[in-house]
Amino acid sequence: MTTPIPIPTLSAQAAHAVSVSPTSSSNIRERIRQNSLGSPAVRQPKVLHPVDNEGLRLLLLENISQDAVKAFREQGFLVDHFTKAWSEGELVEKIGQYHAIGIRSKTKITERVIKAASKLLVIGCFCIGTNQVDLETAAKAGIPVFNSPFSNSRSVAELVISEVIALSRQYFERGFEMRQGIWNKQSKNCWEVRGKTLGIVGYGHIGSQLSVLAEAFGIRVLFYDVVNLMPLGSARQVEALSTLLSESDFVTLHVPELPETINLISGIQLAQMKKDSYLINNARGRVVDIPALIAAIKSGHIAGAALDVYPAEPGANGSPFDDQLNPWASELRSLKNVILTPHIGGSTEEAQRMIGEEVSGALSRYLTFGSTVGSVNFPEVDLRAIALEEANHVRLCHVHVNRPGVLRQVNEVLSPYNVEKQYSDSKGDVAYLMADIADVSPQDVNKLQQLINKTSANILTRLLA
Ligand SMILES: NC(=O)c1ccc[n+]([C@@H]2O[C@H](COP(=O)([O-])OP(=O)(O)OC[C@H]3O[C@@H](n4cnc5c(N)ncnc54)[C@H](O)[C@@H]3O)[C@@H](O)[C@H]2O)c1
Numbered sequence: 001m002t003t004p005i006p007i008p009t010l011s012a013q014a015a016h017a018v019s020v021s022p023t024s025s026s027n028i029r030e031r032i033r034q035n036s037l038g039s040p041a042v043r044q045p046k047v048l049h050p051v052d053n054e055g056l057r058l059l060l061l062e063n064i065s066q067d068a069v070k071a072f073r074e075q076g077f078l079v080d081h082f083t084k085a086w087s088e089g090e091l092v093e094k095i096g097q098y099h100a101i102g103i104r105s106k107t108k109i110t111e112r113v114i115k116a117a118s119k120l121l122v123i124g125c126f127c128i129g130t131n132q133v134d135l136e137t138a139a140k141a142g143i144p145v146f147n148s149p150f151s152n153s154r155s156v157a158e159l160v161i162s163e164v165i166a167l168s169r170q171y172f173e174r175g176f177e178m179r180q181g182i183w184n185k186q187s188k189n190c191w192e193v194r195g196k197t198l199g200i201v202g203y204g205h206i207g208s209q210l211s212v213l214a215e216a217f218g219i220r221v222l223f224y225d226v227v228n229l230m231p232l233g234s235a236r237q238v239e240a241l242s243t244l245l246s247e248s249d250f251v252t253l254h255v256p257e258l259p260e261t262i263n264l265i266s267g268i269q270l271a272q273m274k275k276d277s278y279l280i281n282n283a284r285g286r287v288v289d290i291p292a293l294i295a296a297i298k299s300g301h302i303a304g305a306a307l308d309v310y311p312a313e314p315g316a317n318g319s320p321f322d323d324q325l326n327p328w329a330s331e332l333r334s335l336k337n338v339i340l341t342p343h344i345g346g347s348t349e350e351a352q353r354m355i356g357e358e359v360s361g362a363l364s365r366y367l368t369f370g371s372t373v374g375s376v377n378f379p380e381v382d383l384r385a386i387a388l389e390e391a392n393h394v395r396l397c398h399v400h401v402n403r404p405g406v407l408r409q410v411n412e413v414l415s416p417y418n419v420e421k422q423y424s425d426s427k428g429d430v431a432y433l434m435a436d437i438a439d440v441s442p443q444d445v446n447k448l449q450q451l452i453n454k455t456s457a458n459i460l461t462r463l464l465a
Contacts, residue, residue, distance in 0.1 A: 045385030048368050048395055048464035051445050056367055057097060057119075061086055062104040064126050065356040075364060092116040100363055102126055109133040114141050121462070122366045124359040128152065128346065135377035139430045142399035142460030144378035146362035150205045151354035152346025156254075156282050157209035159345050161217070163306035164250050166339060167278045168193050170304075173336050189276075189303070194218035199248030201241065201264070202255035202283065203229050210252065211235045222247060245272040250280060257284035265289065270296040276303040282345040285310040291328050297335055304337035308345045370397035370434050370464060379425035379432045386436055393420065394440045394448070395464040401457040402431040410435075413451045430459070440465075 050056070056077050060069060063083040072079045077100075085106035086094075095101065095117040102124040103109065109123060114137045123133055125147040133145050166172045168191045177184045198214045200207045200223040211221045211232050221235035224244040231237055238244045241264075245251060251273060255261045265279065266289035273279070279302060281288045290311070296302040312325045321342070323329050332338060358374075365371040371382040386393045396414075400406050407424065410433060417437045424433035440448060445463055452461045 044388040046388045046390065046393075048370075048386065050367075051394065051449065051463040051465045054099075056099045056121075058100045058102065058363075059095070059098040060102040061107050062126070064102045064104070065353065067353070068102070068126075068356045068360040071360055072364070075368070077367075088113060095120060100124065100367060102359065102363065103132065105129060105132055107132060109138065111137045114138055114143065117141070117143075121460075122146070122363055124363045126355055126359045128355075130376050136428075139377040139428065140459070142430070144366060144372045144375040146359055146366070146375055148355040148358040151358055152348070152351035153205040153209050155348040155351045156206045156345040157213055159308070159341075160206075160210050160252050160280055160282055160306075161213050163280050163339055164193055164198065164214070164219070164252075164278075167250070167280075167304045167306060167337075168196070170337070172339050176336070196220070196249040197222060197247055199224070199244040199251045200235075201225075201244065201251065201253045203231075203235075203237070204254060206282075207252075207254040208232055210254070241269065242272050245269055246274060248277060249274065250278045252280040253283040253287050255283055255287060257286055262286045263289040265293070267292040267295070270302060273302060275301055278303055279305045280307075281305070282308040285313065290326070290332060294328060294331055294335065297338065304339075305335075306339035306341070307332075308341045309343055313343055368464070370395055370462070372432060377427070378430065379427040381423055381425050381432045381434050383421050383423055383434045383436055390438070392439045392441070393465070394437050394445060396433070396435040396437060396448075396452065397462040397464065398433040398435075398452055399459040399461070400431050400433065400455070401459060402426040402429050403457055406431065406455065406457045407433070409455045409457075410452060413448065413455070 058072055058077050058079045060079060060081045062085050064081070069079050069081050085103070088108060088110055091107070091109070091113045095113055096119065098117070099119050100122045101109070101120065104125070104127045109132065111134050114120070114134060120141075120143055123138060123143055123145045125133060125145065127147065128149055130145055130147050135145055138145055170190055174184060195218060197220045200210060200221060203211065203223040203225040207223060207225070211223065214221050215233045215235070221233070222238050222244050223231070223235055224238050224241050229237060251265075253265065255264065261284075264287050270279070270292055279288070279293065288307070293302070293305060297305065310326055314321060314325060321329055321333075333340065362374050365373070369385070372378045373380045373382045383395070386395060398410060414435065414437060417440060420436045420438050422433065422435040424431060426432070437448075445465060449461060449463045452458065
């Protein structure tokens with residue numbers, strides 16, 4: 001669990017006390033270390049708190065990590081932690097007492113829940129997706145939503161490497177035979193991956209990680225992406241998908257599901273792939289036309305495949321993966337040279353830990369500093385930290401309806417003060433302004449908040465000091 005902004009622990013005096021000899025490299029390293037810890041010249045950030053001084057109460061559902069609970073409690077938040085998801089009814093009944101909520105994918109934050117959430121400031125989805133939250137209603141209520149879209153990229157990339165090797169050495173099939181009591185040692189059509197070509201379709205967070213891992217195995221990497229991107233290592237971007245398909249021994253897909261990526265790999269593309277090559281899909285189920293893949297494997301053109309995602313996936317563990325769910329499921333399951341996994345690409349302990357760190361960090365940064373960077377439904381706004389010595393500075397965090405004339409009204413209220421920094425941005429109907437105001441006396445703080453609250457477009461105003 002990371003704290004939002006590391007606060008140096010070494011005092012300025014202690015930093016000065018280190019004796020430095022300019023000729024010693026270890027001393028130079030020590031001096032750099034001490035400087036990074038906090039020399040007198042470095043601005044020390046002040047941790048801010050809401051001025052209305054109410055203890056911030058967090059509700060964490062669906063067994064969110066105890067590390068996150070501990071970190072929130074250390075920051076002074078009151079935390080209620082539950083292992084299960086709550087129903088809409090339970091949420092409507094109890095959400096009114098909470099300032100923040102952390103959920104995974106099973107808790108639904110509907111319009112009804114948001115209407116009942118009179119104190120709610122922020123929602124954290126401790127997962128990849130945010131479909132379980134009514135994002136628009138949340139934004140209109142002044143509530144930013146944070147998630148962790150990329151924390152599991154490395155886990156997916158590692159799974160793909162394992163699949164490349166598993167397909168190449170056929171150990172999945174051999175292992176399956178051994179379980180049935182069949183000894184079948186063979187080297188025919190089993191290959192080292194060294195010197196083979198991996199074609200990566202979509203060179204984003206996962207594709208680019210994979211590129212680095214693959215090269216470490218001596219694999220040649222080609223990639224295709226709709227955007228021109230800087231290749232990592234010796235990877236090479238190709239201009240056409242067909243070029244990648246015709247040159248690769250393994251083709252792996254890492255694109256989002258978009259109208260133009262649905263059935264990106266269908267009969268024509270499978271025919272363009274090299275004879276005896278392999279297809280791997282850990283992206284989204286509908287990116288591959290699975291009946292066409294089954295046909296290409298049965299014809300012997302494609303040597304095998306690894307699939308982690310499917311057009312329809314069961315809702316719960318233990319549910320069948322059968323023809324009722326996907327009409328071709330049993331035919332696919334009967335192909336020995338196809339590795340089937342239940343959407344586990346991003347499912348590792350490390351990914352879960354990183355999701356916990358990233359989302360709880362984002363919640364803390366919003367609650368204590370007002371930053372919305374990384375929010376999925378809000379304009380992304382942040383300001384440089386207020387320094388420790390700026391004791392009478394307050395930070396205004398003002399969510400308002402995005403319409404003309406709002407800044408004039410707000411700046412009128414702020415005009416008696418020195419506004420040190422100010423930044424505002426909008427997304428759809430909602431706009432967010434952050435401003436740091438110098439020399440506000442404690443008596444003026446509440447007055448300031450009341451005046452901004454009264455402006456005509458106000459959705460939610462917080463003052464942090
Ligand atoms: N199996 C799993 O458990 C798992 C886990 C995480 C992510 N995913 C999926 O993996 C996919 C990739 O994730 P990411 O984090 O790398 O995404 P990303 O947004 O970082 O990268 C996607 C890349 O695809 C490119 N792209 C978009 N349309 C394209 C097209 N038509 N042709 C070629 N390239 C195109 C984009 O330019 C971008 O570079 C997503 O679909 C995601 O949902 C699956």
